[in-house]
Amino acid sequence: xxxxxxxxxxxxxxxxxxxxxxxxxxxxxxxxxxxxxxxxxxxxxxxxxxxxxxxxxxxxxxxxxxxxxxxxxxxxxxxxxxxxxxxxxxxxxxxxxxxxxxxxxxxxxxxxxxxxxxxxxxxxxxxxxxxxxxxxxxxxxxxxxxxxxxxxxxxxxxxxxxxxxxxxxxxxxxxxxxxxxxxxxxxxxxxxxxxxxxxxxxxxxxxxxxxxxxxxxxxxxxxxxxxxxxxxxxxxxxxxxxxxxxxxxxxxxxxxxxxxxxxxxxxxxxxxxxxxxxxxxxxxxxxxxxxxxxxxxxxxxxxxxxxxxxxxxxxxxxxxxxxxxxxxxxxxxxxxxxxxxxxxxxxxxxxxxxxxxxxxxxxxxxxxxxxxxxxxxxxxxxxxxxxxxxxxxxxxxxxxxxxxxxxxxxxxxxxxxxxxxxxxxxxxxxxxxxxxxxxxxxxxxxxxxxxxxxxxxxxxxxxxxxxxxxxxxxxxxxxxxxxxxxxxxxxxxxxxxxxxxxxxxxxxxxxxxxxxxxxxxxxxxxxxxxxxxxxxxxxxxxxxxxxxxxxxxxxxxxxxxxxxxxxxxxxxxxxxx
Amino acid sequence: xxxxxxxxxxxxxxxxxxxxxxxxxxxxxxxxxxxxxxxxxxxxxxxxxxxxxxxxxxxxxxxxxxxxxxxxxxxxxxxxxxxxxxxxxxxxxxxxxxxxxxxxxxxxxxxxxxxxxxxxxxxxxxxxxxxxxxxxxxxxxxxxxxxxxxxxxxxxxxxxxxx
Numbered sequence: 003x004x005x006x007x008x009x010x011x012x013x014x015x016x017x018x019x020x021x022x023x024x025x026x027x028x029x030x031x032x033x034x035x036x037x038x039x040x041x042x043x044x045x046x047x048x049x050x051x052x053x054x055x056x057x058x059x060x061x062x063x064x065x066x067x068x069x070x071x072x073x074x075x076x077x078x079x080x081x082x083x084x085x086x087x088x089x090x091x092x093x094x095x096x097x098x099x100x101x102x103x104x105x106x107x108x109x110x111x112x113x114x115x116x117x118x119x120x121x122x123x124x125x126x127x128x129x130x131x132x133x134x135x136x137x138x139x140x141x142x143x144x145x146x147x148x149x150x151x152x153x154x155x156x157x158x159x160x161x162x163x164x165x166x167x168x169x170x171x172x173x174x175x176x177x178x179x180x181x182x183x184x185x186x187x188x189x190x191x192x193x194x195x196x197x198x199x200x201x202x203x204x205x206x207x208x209x210x211x212x213x214x215x216x217x218x219x220x221x222x223x224x225x226x227x228x229x230x231x232x233x234x235x236x237x238x239x240x241x242x243x244x245x246x247x248x249x250x251x252x253x254x255x256x257x258x259x260x261x262x263x264x265x266x267x268x269x270x271x272x273x274x275x276x277x278x279x280x281x282x283x284x285x286x287x288x289x290x291x292x293x294x295x296x297x298x299x300x301x302x303x304x305x306x307x308x309x310x311x312x313x314x315x316x317x318x319x320x321x322x323x324x325x326x327x328x329x330x331x332x333x334x335x336x337x338x339x340x341x342x343x344x345x346x347x348x349x350x351x352x353x354x355x356x357x358x359x360x361x362x363x364x365x366x367x368x369x370x371x372x373x374x375x376x377x378x379x380x381x382x383x384x385x386x387x388x389x390x391x392x393x394x395x396x397x398x399x400x401x402x403x404x405x406x407x408x409x410x411x412x413x414x415x416x417x418x419x420x421x422x423x424x425x426x427x428x429x430x431x432x433x434x435x436x437x438x439x440x441x442x443x444x445x446x447x448x449x450x451x452x453x454x455x456x457x458x459x460x461x462x463x464x465x466x467x468x469x470x471x472x473x474x475x476x477x478x479x480x481x482x483x484x485x486x487x488x489x490x491x492x493x494x495x496x497x498x499x500x501x502x503x504x505x506x507x508x509x510x511x512x513x514x515x516x517x518x519x520x521x522x523x524x525x526x527x528x529x530x531x532x533x534x535x536x537x538x539x540x541x542x543x544x545x546x547x548x549x550x551x552x553x554x555x556x557x558x559x560x561x562x563x564x565x566x567x568x569x570x571x572x573x574x575x576x577x578x579x
Numbered sequence: 580x581x582x583x584x585x586x587x588x589x590x591x592x593x594x595x596x597x598x599x600x601x602x603x604x605x606x607x608x609x610x611x612x613x614x615x616x617x618x619x620x621x622x623x624x625x626x627x628x629x630x631x632x633x634x635x636x637x638x639x640x641x642x643x644x645x646x647x648x649x650x651x652x653x654x655x656x657x658x659x660x661x662x663x664x665x666x667x668x669x670x671x672x673x674x675x676x677x678x679x680x681x682x683x684x685x686x687x688x689x690x691x692x693x694x695x696x697x698x699x700x701x702x703x704x705x706x707x708x709x710x711x712x713x714x715x716x717x718x719x720x721x722x723x724x725x726x727x728x729x730x731x732x733x734x735x736x737x738x739x740x741x742x
Contacts, residue, residue, distance in 0.1 A: 120593060125604050129647040132593070149647060182742060183589055183650040307641035310634070 007136040007167040008033035011100070014143040015044045017175040020071050022047055022062060022434055024055040028075025029115060030102030033167035047434065047463060050455035052079055054427035056086020057453065060095050061428030064414045065389055066435045067220065069096040069150050076102045077115030080161075081122065085421060088126040090157040092418025093241060094218055096150040097157035098143075099123075105165040106134055119161045128156030136169035144176045153186025154305040155218055186304065190321030190329060198300040198317045199333040201274055206345035208234045209272035211257065211286075212323075214241030214417070215279015215303060221324035222246070222410040225278070228327045231334055232341055235353055237265035239280050241417045244407030249386070254353060258286040259554045260399040263361035263563060264353050266554065269294055270561040271352075278302040279323045282312040283418070284556075292559030302326045361552050362403055365568045370545035371520050373397060373472045377404040379524050380442065380470060383531060388440040389432045391415065393425035393449030396478035399550045401444040423452030426469065430456060433465040440468065440531065447473040447497055447541075457510040460537050468530050469539045471503060474546045482549045486564075507539035518543045581610070582636050583655040583662060583732045585740050586625040586643060590616050594623065594648040601646065607631065607639050611729030622650065622742055626732045650742050659735040665702070666710045667692075668717070669724040672699040676721055687713045698723065706730070 005013065011034055015023065024047045027035045038046050049055040052074045059070025070090075074080055080101040090097040104113040120132045129149045133142045139162070146158040202208060210232075216225050222245040229236045229252055236246055237257040246253055255262030257269055269275070275297040280286070282301075287293045293313060300317040301309050309318040319326055364374045377400050380388070386406050392398040392415040407413045414432060416424040429443040443450075450471055460467055472478075480495040504514030513536050517526045523542070530538040551566035588594045595614060602609050607629060614625040629639060636654065643649050655662075670680055672694075684691055684701050687709065693700035703713055707730060714725065734740070 121596070124593075124597065124600055130593075181647070184647050305645070307638065307645050311638060314634075 003172070004170040005173045006033065006037070006170050007139050007162070008037040010136070010139045010171070010173045011143065011162065011167065012037040012041060012044060013173055014140055014175055015071065016041070018143070018147050020044055023071045023073050024049055024059040024062070024431065025073030026052050026055060026075070026079060028079045028102065030076035030104055030164045031073065031079070032102075033164065034073065034100070034102065034162070046073070047430070047459070049427065049459050051453065052082035053086050053423065054430070054453050054456045054459065056083045056097065056099065057089065057421075057424050057427035058431035058434075058456075058459075059097055060086060060090050060424075061391060061414055061431030062435050063090075063095050063097060063431075064428070065411050065432040067411065069098050069147060070431065072097065072099040074099070074101050075115065076104055076119065077117045079115075080119040081117055084123060084126065087123055087157045087159065089416050089419045089421040089424060091126045091128070093214060093416065094155050095157065096155040098146045098150050099157060099159045101159060101161050102167075103132070103161045103163040106163045107165070109163065119159065123159045126157070127159050130159040130161070132161045133163070133166055136166050136171045139166065140173065140175050141179070144179050145181070148179045149184065154308075187306075187320050188322045188325055190302065190319040190326040192329070194317055194319045195326060195329045196333060198276070198319060199330055199337065201298060201300060201317065202232065202276060203334070203337060203339045203341060205234075205274035206342060207271060207273045207349045208232070208276070209268050209274070209297070210234050210236040210276045210278070211238070211269065211280055212236065212242045212245065212278045213239040213280025215323050216242055216245040217410045219279060219304065219323040221279070221322070221327055224324050224327040224331065228331050231331060233346065234341070235268055235350070237261070237268065239283070239286055239417070240402055240415070242280065243402060243413045245410040247408040248406035249408055254357070256402055257560070258283075259288070259556075260403065260550050260552065261554075263359050263552055263565070264356035266552070266560045266563060267356045268353055270559070272297050274298050274300070276300045276302070278327065279304075281308045284312075287312060288554045288558050288560045288562075292561070359569065361563075361565060361569070363566055363569055364548070368520070368545060371517065371523060371542055373400050373474070373542070373544045373548055374404050375520065376470060376472060376523055376527075376542050376544070377401055377444065379527055380444075381405045383524070383527050384440055384442070388412070388442050389414065389436060391425045391428040391432060391441070391443045393445040393452075394420045394422045395446055395449060395480075396474075396482065396548075396550050397444050397446045397449070397472040399479075400472070422449040426450060426460075426467070427453050427456045429467045430459055430463070430465055433467050434463065442468045442470055444470045444472070446478060447471055447475065447500055447503070448477045454506070457507065457512060457537070461511040464535065465537060466533065466535050467537050469537070471539065471541045472544050473500075473503070473541050474544045474548070475500065476546060479550070485549070486553075486555070503539055503541040507537070512537040512539055514539045514541065516541045516543065580632075580636075581628065581630045581656070583660065583730065584627045584629065584640065584643070584652055585655050585732055586627060586652040587617070587650045587740060587742055588623050588625060588646075589648045589650065590621050590623040591648060597646050597648055598625065598627070598643065601642055602629075605638075605642065607635065613729045613731050619742065626730060628730060651740060653734065653740045655732045655734055658738055660732055661735060662706050662730040662732045663704055664707055664710055664730040665704045665728040666713070667726045668701050668703065668714070668722065670699050670701065670717060671697065671721045671723060673697050680717065680721065683713070683716050687716075689713070
């Protein structure tokens, strides 16, 4: 039987096992919306802005490992997705975005709501496809999912002109797809893996540094086994948190600009560095000239272009993190040589000294609410088991520092692009995928306002997200940089004329709470977490001048950290005790 | 250093702009670029001339390989290879110059492919240096238009770039 392109498209989604499509209708997508209306398997989540659709699909993808699916119309529909697509691209998230397009005979004529979707998204997608014939719809959809989810994952856009979705042909969904121009490598080179293991076993001051690739490559179990087998210290990037349990003493915390003292010093002084699924981002390395000066570096990554891009590497291994780590475990177990115990215990002694500095200390006696305290309490009350999304800025760093993630896919944030407005829509996608889990969006009063309209989406689908708004009346990270590097000239970083978030939450049909005293923090969080069927907006009025410490200023070496001013007091306390 | 990269890519609309876009987005430089379909009409072959340090060239080839439309590529400069570029040049052919230009064309083994009372169009093929030398020999005053294709490259011997 012949189906229309729109019906074929929806059948493809069904056959691909798509559960949710996040979208917003419009003229060029109406055939597809009509086909969606006539079935029940693929559920459509109506957002309030297309950017929200991409972040929601992204949150769904990050928390499940399955691709997120977006459907929008042509023109402004697709331009509104660009921020979300770029967000997914930077963090290698499998996203498939379908956009309606004006009819093929109108393309290039400046038709109503026409935009060159393929052209506009080209620099921020893994691949994109304009479908010009109804016979190509099924193959294009299959290819899109295949490309988005394999190798180093990423967003793929498929542009569907209106006449293509109206035309008819027979439907057959391809079972598989082979492309001569695309075949990602999985297995690492055995010789290189052997060399890497020898180097690791020879190490006196080893360091393991892993990133988002462990989460994306489902390599968490292998990594944990690998690290525990060696007993080496491990640090993780912002994107990697949770893929090795933070409660394990081998974990020395996050590294980089706002990483721990012990992680950054460990990197600076290590003699062998193993990087897996991390990309030596500038926020991690600081000044490249001073990066890991004494280290021989091994780099495992599924994307060859990530290797030796910023930092020259001695042993490059192209392969998926899980497969390479499993091979390494086998070799280590079979090797006669064991890690050098004496050297290792001296190394750990040094690391523990650094650790003893307690670099994350903050003033616990303050009469103002300290943002760190809110997150510590949240961690305690949710037993470290919640799904936490965040926006971008100080609150994001505090969430990464103080919420100790023990499981992968629980920490969901825009690391690469740093997209403010990500947190709430991402939480929508996470909560839909995990209806019975606690989902918390840690945000600030600046970020939350960038996609606040999605409070309406959350109401429509009864999503009991808990929003922890760390309200310091500033774009905190901007203010911090202005304090440090622009002599306190707080140019346009003050948030004036803020809405009453309580009333705003209530206007959207949710519960609002305003918390102004440290003593009320725990009670408010408890109360909110008890409301299993309501979205609660917790507006914490926090210390305006709190900064994120430690900090490696941009362009400085990893070991050149600015420490919290309250560290000195803590030391005195310890001496007295 | 100058590198000549040969690329086999899907002959699809947009493939060329993916390559060009990659170069502009990452700040790599393109000296010249030629592209046309091959004996297999689903494939195009591109010869791209670029320059940069070894690290940059390594990144360029890795990033190109990452493009879904790129089937295969080869850095021709890594081995013995041939480069040929075609030039069409329109020159003033009046008075004394008429005979002189004809003579120069013969010396450079070019061909005159269009003749009017006042002009010639000359076709000349060779490596970039030869074309430069011809332009220099003609002198600026006589030249009306120059069209150069940019080099196409192929490796010598059995080394080959095939899908």
